[in-house]
Amino acid sequence: MKRITIKNIAKALGYSVGTVSKALSNSHEISSLTKVKIQNFAHENGYQSNQYAKLLRKGRTNIIGMIVPSIGNPFFSQILEGIEREMSETAYNLIIMQSVDDPQLELKHLEMLSKKGADAIVIAATGNSISLKYLRKLKNEGTPIVLIDRTNYDINTYKIGIDNFKVVYEGISQLINRGKRKILFISNLSPGTSSERRRGYIQCLRDFDIAYNSNYVLSIETNRRRIDVLDQLKNHLTHFVNSSTPPQAIFTASDQLTYLTLEALHTIGISVPDRLALIGFANFQYTNIFQPSLSSIVQPSREIGSQAFAILHKILDSSDNEIATQYQNIELQASILTRKSSE
Incomplete structure (x- = not known):
């Protein structure tokens, strides 16, 4: 069955595309009666809003990229658990990539995340100078970066690890x-x-x-x-x-x-x-x-993950640009x- 669009709804009900769009967005500009009529028709005919397109119009994708050496390593898989546990109740999506400690592959992943418009990046970096330069470029362009585990790099950003x-x-x-x-x-x-x-x-x-x-x-x-x-x-x-x-x-x-x-x-x-x-x-x-x-x-791997996402969530959901530059080097307690x- 072909997916129903706003244009289809407008044509079927005799409204303009703008009116239908505002009604589906619950705009105060549309009367309650018209909104109920349009929303009920949309629901009955299986209309689904294109959230991705809306995010793109706002300059957002709700994608957070994560690059680690190996998901098979229990330490990094537990960091992933910590991130996903905190992320599960939000609208964000995680893209996970493995660098296998290969600087060229790491750089390729960073470039791909940039092309996909990732809103933020969590990374256990290889420390390669070219990759670090690219990370600095992304940060300077406004992409929040959190370095996890491997924090002893010359990049002014959020860092979470241990002493x-x-x-x-x-x-x-x-x-x-x-x-x-x-x-x-x-x-x-x-x-x-x-x-x-x-x-x-x-x-x-x-x-x-x-x-x-x-x-x-x-x-x-x-x-x-x-x-x-x-x-x-x-x-x-x-x-x-x-x-x-x-x-x-x-x-x-x-x-x-x-x-x-x-x-x-x-x-x-x-x-x-x-x-x-x-x-x-x-x-x-x-x-x-x-x-x-x-x-x-x-x-404390899961805590590293949960704190990394908590930082990014706070930055991405805030309109205060100063929050994004209040960098911290967080050292958690190992046992x-x-x-x-x-x-």
């Missing part, structure tokens, strides 16, 4: 207090979190009078095939455990690396915590069912769950 330095310092302190002084620190190459997490590791060693050894810092390129990252980890870990000064513990600075490191250690026959203690970032809900149960740093793997 990476502090929580890593606390995690390393726990290992040292359990007698572990040779601690291997494994991170990815993202400048948005890795530098602050590495700084927390180095400062904690210094405060405990432990000499910093750069050989115990391993940076892994994670924007590759999973099997390639796993093989890379297995090779490095085999080298470390067979060296003359093997580490006593491992700290993994991202969710992805925590799970892959556990898998790599299991594959090469290194038991945790008998041979190596381990603690790392992990937002997987059931880390207590690992064998051994996994000591983990848990980020450390100490279990068997770090003993």
Whole structure:
């Protein structure tokens, strides 16, 4: 059945298109009797207003774009849950894109969101200079931007994450207090979190009078095939455990690396915590069912998502332009769950 239009209603009832349009918009310019007649006819004949066209006339699309490295990562999927939970009662729609930490793909997604007229963007950025330049351009053109998780970038906008330095310092302190002084620190190459997490590791060693050894810092390129990252980890870990000064513990600075490191250690026959203690970032809900149960740093991921949307909702629904430029760097509290793997 062909969709009925305002023109069809006007022709059928003998009114002008303008009168029908105003009646369907409940305008005070149209008498109550005429409005009821037109609205009843529209309802009985299955008329549906084109909300998208109305939004475009107002310069809005009600689209919020979200770019994250991987939805398969529990941390980012939980951020998505937080956003959608807050968004469910609103008229906004979310477009979700994965960058797989590929700067070129990230830039392509940003350009696509711009072409679609996205009203705002939430992003865990790769930190690539070209992408950051494009984000600044969008912000300067009036698109609200919220950086999540990876907030250590030179862009003046809203940022929501955690105090990476502090929580890593606390995690390393726990290992040292359990007698572990040779601690291997494994991170990815993202400048948005890795530098602050590495700084927390180095400062904690210094405060405990432990000499910093750069050989115990391993940076892994994670924007590759999973099997390639796993093989890379297995090779490095085999080298470390067979060296003359093997580490006593491992700290993994991202969710992805925590799970892959556990898998790599299991594959090469290194038991945790008998041979190596381990603690790392992990937002997987059931880390207590690992064998051994996994000591983990848990980020308030759902709250990051809900706060990101709350900020954007306030900006987009406000006529006060000053609200959009009252930028904040919000640091939420992460928690450390100490279990068997770090003993």
